Amino acid sequence: MLPHYYTVKGYGEEEIVIQKSRFIAYVTRAETEEQAQQFIAEIKKKNWNATHNCSAYMIGETNHIQKANDDGEPSGTAGLPILEVLKKRGLKDTVVVVTRYFGGIKLGAGGLIRAYGKAASEGIDAAKVVERRLMQIMEIAIDYTWLGKVENELRSSVYSIKDIHYLDKVTVETFVEENQKETFTDWMTELTNGQTVIQEGALLYQEKVVKSS
Template sequence: MLFNDTYQTISEAAEGIFKDKGSKFIAYAFPIKAETEIKEIIAKLREEHSKARHFCWAMRLSPDRNVFRLNDDGEPSGTAGRPILNVLLSADLTNILVVVVRYFGGTLLGVPGLINAYKSATQEALHAANVINKTVNDVYEINFDYLNMNDVMKIIKEEKLNVLSQNFDTKCRITFEVRKSTLNQVLNQLDKVDDLKAVYLGTA
């Protein structure tokens, strides 16, 4: 299978609410880029909702969608994190975290009721979210002589590369993003420039 260099995520935070038998489930969807962001987001929600009983969540990360985590936060195993994750899977979203804050209404919902509530709250948040397509981009830094500036700028313009930073002196440095599917073509073009060095910095 060819590597798919596009993925879907959300552009900004969104929320949705589902109620059942007095219990309130507030789902918050966040676009994230790293697992390290989760702790702070949940800490803020715990502050905002100090009387809530559970903060259950699921997240997916990486353009190939293979990184995921979930947490039932005291709900019966499989009744909270898994239904949240299943909604993310069926919507084919990644780089996203959904936290569902539950206020207990005094009546037990049972396993099917909980699964439905966490799933429905997540769906409500995603309905409110703005889903966007993004491309998987690699970030490169190139170093070259000032004399070769025209050649380099011509390639950047022709290939519509997104320049992240640039520094022009006797030795020039440009950092840019390139869509993964066009990477080889761009590197082949840059190879033709004398004394140019390209360094891979990571994936955006």
């Protein structure tokens, strides 16, 4: 598992018009090639009457699956520019389809490359880029009397609460950086006067939206 990487938060859609041609970008997360191909097929079905439905995707920890499709546009003017945007933005597990409805004015190779690249980039912004960082879940078991204090302290700290389970005792699941586990445990122990049981839970990715530049 990678310590951290970038992908899209979810589905995004954006339309731009260049020289009367409509370029509609559709973006989503795809963790397998099958998911990417299914998304492309859905967009093609939705836009069955479009002039072109060009696409690209990058999948896998090492980006070992990379595909680009010009769908009838001149070779290298659509799919590759979309793929280059994914590479430039450093996105994994992401698929982009840019649908074009021809407006009657030819753009030329350079114009097409710029148009498809711009549409892809704006679609990605609409989908929102997130950083996924691998974190240790620390499970804090406390009596209900400590919940208010612990929750308030956590919410004003650098640590994020994942979930709270209300059973005989309260268990608060918290995202903690691997190198912060000992510091976190010491802090929680001191905060509750030692009246807490802390265990390591699963390793999970925490997502944080990255503001577009």
